[in-house]
Amino acid sequence: xxxxxxNYLKLQAGYLFPEIGRRVAAYQKNHPEAKIIRMGIGDxxxxxxxxxxxxxxxxxxxxxKTESFRGYGPEQGYDFLRNAIVEHDYQTRGxxxxxxxxxxxxxxxxxxxxxxxxxxxxxxxxxQDPAYPVxxxxxxxxxxxxxxxxxxxxxxxxxxxxxxxxxxxxxxxxGKVDIIFLCYPNxxxxxxxxxxxxxxxxxxxxxxxxxILFDAAYEAFISEKDVPHSIYEIEGARKVAxxxxxxxxxxxxxxxxxxFTVVPKxxxxxxxxxxxxxxxxxxxxxxxxxxxxxxxPVQKAAAAIYTPEGRKETREIIEYYMENARIMRESFTExxxxxxxxxxxxxxxxxxxxxxxxxxxxxxxxDEAHVVGTxxxxxxxxxxxxxxxxxxxxxxxxxxxMNRIRNLSL
Amino acid sequence: xxxxxxNYLKLQAGYLFPEIGRRVAAYQKNHPEAKIIRMGIGDxxxxxxxxxxxxxxxxxxxxxKTESFRGYGPEQGYDFLRNAIVEHDYQTRGxxxxxxxxxxxxxxxxxxxxxxxxxxxxxxxxxQDPAYPVxxxxxxxxxxxxxxxxxxxxxxxxxxxxxxxxxxxxxxxxGKVDIIFLCYPNxxxxxxxxxxxxxxxxxxxxxxxxxILFDAAYEAFISEKDVPHSIYEIEGARKVAxxxxxxxxxxxxxxxxxxFTVVPKxxxxxxxxxxxxxxxxxxxxxxxxxxxxxxxPVQKAAAAIYTPEGRKETREIIEYYMENARIMRESFTExxxxxxxxxxxxxxxxxxxxxxxxxxxxxxxxDEAHVVGTxxxxxxxxxxxxxxxxxxxxxxxxxxxMNRIRNLSL
Numbered sequence: 096x097x098x099x100x101x102n103y104l105k106l107q108a109g110y111l112f113p114e115i116g117r118r119v120a121a122y123q124k125n126h127p128e129a130k131i132i133r134m135g136i137g138d139x140x141x142x143x144x145x146x147x148x149x150x151x152x153x154x155x156x157x158x159x160k161t162e163s164f165r166g167y168g169p170e171q172g173y174d175f176l177r178n179a180i181v182e183h184d185y186q187t188r189g190x191x192x193x194x195x196x197x198x199x200x201x202x203x204x205x206x207x208x209x210x211x212x213x214x215x216x217x218x219x220x221x222x223q224d225p226a227y228p229v230x231x232x233x234x235x236x237x238x239x240x241x242x243x244x245x246x247x248x249x250x251x252x253x254x255x256x257x258x259x260x261x262x263x264x265x266x267x268x269x270g271k272v273d274i275i276f277l278c279y280p281n282x283x284x285x286x287x288x289x290x291x292x293x294x295x296x297x298x299x300x301x302x303x304x305x306x307i308l309f310d311a312a313y314e315a316f317i318s319e320k321d322v323p324h325s326i327y328e329i330e331g332a333r334k335v336a337x338x339x340x341x342x343x344x345x346x347x348x349x350x351x352x353x354x355f356t357v358v359p360k361x362x363x364x365x366x367x368x369x370x371x372x373x374x375x376x377x378x379x380x381x382x383x384x385x386x387x388x389x390x391x392p393v394q395k396a397a398a399a400i401y402t403p404e405g406r407k408e409t410r411e412i413i414e415y416y417m418e419n420a421r422i423m424r425e426s427f428t429e430x431x432x433x434x435x436x437x438x439x440x441x442x443x444x445x446x447x448x449x450x451x452x453x454x455x456x457x458x459x460x461x462d463e464a465h466v467v468g469t470x471x472x473x474x475x476x477x478x479x480x481x482x483x484x485x486x487x488x489x490x491x492x493x494x495x496x497m498n499r500i501r502n503l504s505l
Numbered sequence: 506x507x508x509x510x511x512n513y514l515k516l517q518a519g520y521l522f523p524e525i526g527r528r529v530a531a532y533q534k535n536h537p538e539a540k541i542i543r544m545g546i547g548d549x550x551x552x553x554x555x556x557x558x559x560x561x562x563x564x565x566x567x568x569x570k571t572e573s574f575r576g577y578g579p580e581q582g583y584d585f586l587r588n589a590i591v592e593h594d595y596q597t598r599g600x601x602x603x604x605x606x607x608x609x610x611x612x613x614x615x616x617x618x619x620x621x622x623x624x625x626x627x628x629x630x631x632x633q634d635p636a637y638p639v640x641x642x643x644x645x646x647x648x649x650x651x652x653x654x655x656x657x658x659x660x661x662x663x664x665x666x667x668x669x670x671x672x673x674x675x676x677x678x679x680g681k682v683d684i685i686f687l688c689y690p691n692x693x694x695x696x697x698x699x700x701x702x703x704x705x706x707x708x709x710x711x712x713x714x715x716x717i718l719f720d721a722a723y724e725a726f727i728s729e730k731d732v733p734h735s736i737y738e739i740e741g742a743r744k745v746a747x748x749x750x751x752x753x754x755x756x757x758x759x760x761x762x763x764x765f766t767v768v769p770k771x772x773x774x775x776x777x778x779x780x781x782x783x784x785x786x787x788x789x790x791x792x793x794x795x796x797x798x799x800x801x802p803v804q805k806a807a808a809a810i811y812t813p814e815g816r817k818e819t820r821e822i823i824e825y826y827m828e829n830a831r832i833m834r835e836s837f838t839e840x841x842x843x844x845x846x847x848x849x850x851x852x853x854x855x856x857x858x859x860x861x862x863x864x865x866x867x868x869x870x871x872d873e874a875h876v877v878g879t880x881x882x883x884x885x886x887x888x889x890x891x892x893x894x895x896x897x898x899x900x901x902x903x904x905x906x907m908n909r910i911r912n913l914s915l
Contacts, residue, residue: 097683097716098625099774099782103790113580113793138576148569151802152562158761159558165760166548170523201611201762201797208795212622212646215508232794236622273507306507350575350801351568352611364509372509380513383523384642385618387611390803391760392561 111473144408150399154392172199179401203341213377218273221253225474247476278310285436300335307336315345333359420486426497441486464499521883545877554818560809564802582609589811613751623787628683631663635884657886688720695846710745725755743769830896836907851896874909
């Protein structure tokens with residue numbers, strides 16, 4: 096009898112975004128005349144930039160000729176892309192990585208979901224609350240939790256509440272924690288961590304032989320000078336941190352698929368008897384056994400992001416989205432909301448201040464303004480009362496949405 | 506203290522293909538003048554066909570304009586591709602699938618490696634021996650085995666020897682087996698299973714509530730009329746089988762990355778208490794949590810394989826490779842080798858008949874003929890004495906390699 100992984104039965108029925116989709120579809124069906132503006136799921140709307148398109152076409156052309164055709168590629172991705180990453184994303188910020196420490200992949204969702212596989216079942220996992228749902232769900236799937244409780248928390252996960260009370264910066268755990276998910280600039284709250292704050296986490300991890308899984312998918316949206324772009328800007332982080340980066344939001348690759356994960360060679364995990372092993376070697380083994388690299392033309396397209404034109408073109412798009420964020424920030428502030436994020440991240444995190452619950456606000460805004468956001472409680476219990484708006488929309492839609500919301504009675 | 510997944514420590518040091526690469530690189534370094542012909546790893550050499558290239562470019566162009574840009578795609582892949590698969594790969598052979606049962610992915614390696622994740626740890630896994638190494642390695646990584654033994658077998662796996670003695674068709678297990686990997690047309694032996702033989706496996710699985718993981722990555726190379734292309738040609742298979750298919754070899758997508766997995770809605774797995782759950786729902790949850798679909802232009806390119814021109818063009822390439830296989834079959838037969846495969850699969854599986862071990866033959870052929878094949882023992886202990894040659898090479902190289910080998914003293 097083939098037995099299923101019963102941990103999956105602990106998962107809550109719906110992933111957040113399909114549930115939003117279901118509610119919006121039902122509303123649209125009953126109100127076919129409503130012109131719904133979608134600012135819920137963080138999906139980009141601007142096309143790939145010209146230099147990326149040019150390189151993408153060139154990659155396809157190479158695949159059409161025997162002499163330039165590419166079959167299976169290098170196991171961690173092509174050097175031309177890994178070298179560009181090392182040079183432009185890290186060396187420019189004083190961080191020295193070797194290109195062998197970069198693993199090209201088809202998405203940070205995949206990598207941050209799969210990474211727990213190389214760690215043992217008994218690790219205590221700490222997760223910010225609210226957070227990108229993949230961290231919790233993959234922890235549950237891997238059997239590292241008990242059941243979900245009435246308060247919305249799974250037994251066994253160390254939740255780290257991030258609310259206005261602590262400026263969305265969780266406290267350093269007092270007890271034993273082995274694996275720590277941190278996301279900065281943060282999804283969903285749009286907030287950042289200073290170098291001093293990250294330093295505390297690196298120190299904690301060094302002291303406790305813990306590992307930080309640092310999700311920096313929104314790094315490109317940082318506008319303030321002192322905000323760290325990489326965990327490796329903190330001394331000692333190479334010994335304790337894995338970093339996830341993505342081209343999805345940075346360069347509009349949500350439908351093109353390319354990302355990367357950094358696993359420094361010094362990073363060690365331990366056997367139950369305390370013997371140290373290279374985490375890089377484990378991830379290399381995992382990826383070479385269960386993954387087969389990213390499409391060659393896609394890697395070629397991604398490398399074009401790092402050319403002078405590519406950098407300029409993607410920068411303009413990021414600025415476009417961040418101007419949306421600015422407009423949203425101002426509109427909600429005028430309306431009397433508490434407003435966070437939107438300065439170093441493409442998300443604005445709001446609280447009506449009226450005590451209204453997230454899904455109630457979702458339904459109200461959908462019903463009265465025909466605008467879709469994301470209920471904060473969908474990212475975890477501590478998101479209750481909050482609401483996320485994504486800046487990935489056209490200017491026209493952002494202005495129209497803000498106009499409609501301005502007329503809401505809250 | 507972050508603990509590693511100690512099951513990884515049970516894995517043997519090197520994945521087969523990197524080890525081949527290492528030996529070839531070392532040989533080339535010491536013999537820079539040697540013109541080495543590579544027929545080891547099963548990687549294609551022919552470029553993508555014109556209709557695929559055309560669709561690929563069109564997909565890229567769509568990504569360059571706001572009105573046709575695509576962000577996150579549908580969770581199981583685009584309908585245009587899933588519908589083409591259902592129509593051309595299945596309906597033409599009398600198999601009715603719903604497009605909802607197709608999950609587009611970036612590779613069969615990924616899917617066949619990840620699939621065990623949705624099953625419990627206590628399942629007994631049966632694997633053909635020899636086999637594609639991913640089945641064994643992912644079973645080990647998931648903690649379903651003990652250590653490897655001196656005879657090359659991991660404790661806990663039910664190995665099913667496939668040798669000339671049983672015509673490479675394993676016997677139906679006598680004891681309890683829950684999950685069964687079957688690969689036909691077989692990699693590495695190039696042999697096939699008849700409908701009657703597959704029927705026995707489906708009956709076994711139905712009777713024992715077991716699940717068959719059927720790898721049909723080489724289905725397009727079948728030339729004989731009565732050989733089944735899909736496990737679903739067998740009555741009842743929808744209740745017990747998952748099927749993996751790939752465009753890697755069929756259409757030269759090893760560096761382009763697109764494949765699919767079929768999970769019928771009737772397929773059930775069980776809790777430890779015997780309650781039935783939909784395996785489709787589990788895989789859907791796994792894929793939507795830890796995967797984010799295949800690049801849109803790649804899916805568009807893959808769909809072009811199913812157009813009349815695409816079918817004609819890819820068929821010509823398959824015939825080119827299969828003519829290579831025919832030449833290899835004849836050459837080795839003339840040399841007095843036992844020869845298998847190469848009629849319905851792009852692999853020729855040979856045995857020198859001299860009792861020479863696989864790696865010794867590998868070294869001899871590399872040293873004396875400068876030709877690289879794959880030692881059969883690399884696919885499992887029962888592959889010892891055998892050797893695999895891949896038909897994915899240029900005609901010129903195949904003829905030259907056969908000429909050189911003809912002069913070997915064996």
